[in-house]
Amino acid sequence: MTAPTTVSGVSLETLLQTLGSTVASAVSAPAASGALIRSVTLLESSDLAEEAHAGPPQSGDLCVLVGVRASEILTWLISLASRGREQRPRAVATKVLSAEVERAATRAGVALVAVHPQARIDLVLSTVRSVLAGASHAPFGGYADEPVAGEHDLYGLAQTVATMTGGLVTIEDERAQMLAYSASDGLADELRMLSILGREGPADYLRRLREWGVYDRLRRERGAVEVPADKELGWRRRLAVDIRAFSDATGTPVEPSLGTVWLQEGSRELDPDAAAVLEGAAVLAARLIERSRSAPTQEALQIQRLLGLRGGGVDVPSLAAALSLPSSGPATVVGITATTRPDGTWTSVIHDVAAGVRLHASAYARESLVTTTEQRIYVVIPRARAAGLSAWVSSMLDRLGRRAGLTLRAAVAAPVASLADLGSARAEADRVLDRAGADQVSTLADSRTSVLLGEIVELVAAQEQLRDPRLQTLLDDDEARGGALVASVEHYLDRFGDVRAAAAALHVHPNTLRYRIRRAEHVLGMRLDDPEDRLLLQIQLQCRRREAG
Incomplete structure (x- = not known):
């Protein structure tokens, strides 16, 4: 269950208006639902069982249920x-409904919200959180029955x-993934509905837009681009404009594009100045x-301070x-990173992966x-x-990694006694x-040897007085003679002095390798059968490998 965030609050009606009838609609709304919604929480089956038998619930004003059966609800x-x-x-949002559930919600005085079966729960959560966050920016401390303030929030802007303009707005990022959308008037076409439910443009529609050169x-034109209606595809007329930052010095667009604002024609023609408004x-x-x-959110700043990432x-x-958070009891930290994926860097998708991590972690x-962080x-x-913690982390990384096309890695810290130790x-x-x-x-x-060795190597590499100039002498000799003494020494040391194994790896005769080792000992002024010389040389070679990347 996510930690509820306290804000001034919005009405359930405002939340449903922002989500739109495509995503969610009220099934029952008793008088109690008129109270303000100040927090949202994700609950799964185990959470419902615990709250049903373990005393007063600690959930938020709006509970979004995931993976829960009707009988459990x-x-x-x-x-x-x-x-x-x-x-x-105050309200419960779920994809699973029954007549019994509706009657039970009414008796409990809880508003019941039906979520479309194809809607993504992370979209519902992010939308609600966006509206709740916008409430903290509103004049006089809240906007219980007003639309989101556009100057602070993409949903409000939409x-x-x-x-x-009299139209229906969606705002997408550069990967055609949904960032925000306006309320619908019941005339949303299939493209808009599928985009909202799936949180990204459907592949077939995106392909058609690319084929049309939209x-x-x-990307090429400054201003709104018109996409005419298409009866075959079932979509209405649209205007679209590229979202692009502009240089302060020259006023020219800055690459790359940040996304697109789409304006679909609704129940009436778009206003004449719709293109200018869209721009x-x-x-x-x-x-x-x-x-x-x-800019990180206030909650992100607080978490980062707790983790020692924002000073002492x-x-x-x-x-x-x-x-x-509970003030006592053990706690731990899981760190997650990834390799660079073929078509971009980890930093370009880290927030998308983090959204998935947040959903899994809350459950x-x-x-x-x-x-x-970056x-x-x-x-x-x-x-x-x-x-079971490591097994859960592994399962989560498998799922999120496949979806993002990444190889994810994680480190699980040993539990600490209190929150004050989370930095360590x-x-x-x-x-x-x-x-x-x-x-x-x-x-x-599990990895203490590699961690400590890596830190020792970093310490040696960072201090010039700890670098042995004799290795550089060997490197210079190799460069001058076009030799392979350094590679021969590395293989020899890595195989604990086994000449035959090292020679086989180098594809040379054992006698050739013995000659090279004697030559290297002469240049270095070391004896490679001396334990101290061997240890020192291996550390120096590790420093060289680290610098070479």
Whole structure:
């Protein structure tokens, strides 16, 4: 279950308006649902069972259910009916419905929201969180029944443009993945509905747009591009404009594109000035996207301070209270990184992967928190259970890695006694991730040899007085003679002085290798059968390999 975030609050009606009827709609809305929604929580089967039998729930005002059967929802709702109003959520959103569930929700005084079966739960969560975050920017502390403020939020911007133009707006990133959309009036075409439900443009439609040269025109032209209606495909007329940052010095577009703002014609023709409004919206969207990508949220800053990533002097009790974390008990940190994928860098997809990590982590441990840096994702797990943790991390990495086309690696820190020690746990995870390893999930205990050796090599490499000039003499001799003494010594040492094994690896006769070793000993002024000389030379060679990459 995710940690609820306290904001001024919005009404359920506003949340449903922002989600749109394509994604979610109210099934029942008793009087209690008129209260403000201030937090959202993801719950799975185990969470419902625990809350049904373990006393007052700790969930948010809006509970989004995932992987839960109708019978489990029914049992949970029946248990809620016997509790006071403040001990019940205001609303429950689920893909699984039945007549019994509807009646139980009504008796419990809880609003019931039906989520479309094809809608992605992470989209629902991110949308609700975006609206709740926008509430903290609204004038006078909240906007219980007003649209999202467009100057602060992409959803608010989409709704503002829709209102001004009479159309339906979607905002996509550079990979055609949905960032935000306006409420629908019931005339959304198939392209819009599929994009919203799947959170990205359907492949067949995107291919057709590319064949028509729409994306080429968007990147090439400054201004709105028209896409005419197509009865065969079942889509309505659209205007689109490229989202591009502009240089402060010259006012020219800056590569690459940040995405696209789409405006679909709805129940009436678009307003005459729709193109100009759309162009202005693209400028605002570029600012919002760049701001969101460069500036961490307040919660992210708090988590990073707790992890020691934002300096010292942390008031742990206050931060724990702000993040709804338990003040006592063991906790651990999981660090996650990845290799560079063929068509781009890890940093280009880290936030998408982090969204998936956040979803899995919330289901695994309700109080877990997730944050990112430029290269890594960190998961904080309070009350960590050592049993099964590595297996869960491995399963999560398999799923997310396949989806993103990445090879993901993780380091699990040993549990620490309190939240005040999370900085050291994060540092431990970093120590493991800093060493390239074959294991998908590792701990310091599992990889202590490679970690300590790597840190020793880094220490030696960083201090000139610890570098042995005799190795450079050998390198110079190799370069001058076109020899292979360094490679011969490396193979000889790596095979513990086994001449035949090293010679076979080098594809030379053992006598040739013996000659090279004698020659290397002469140039180095060392004896390679001396344990201290061997150890020192191996460390120096490791430093050289590290510098060579």
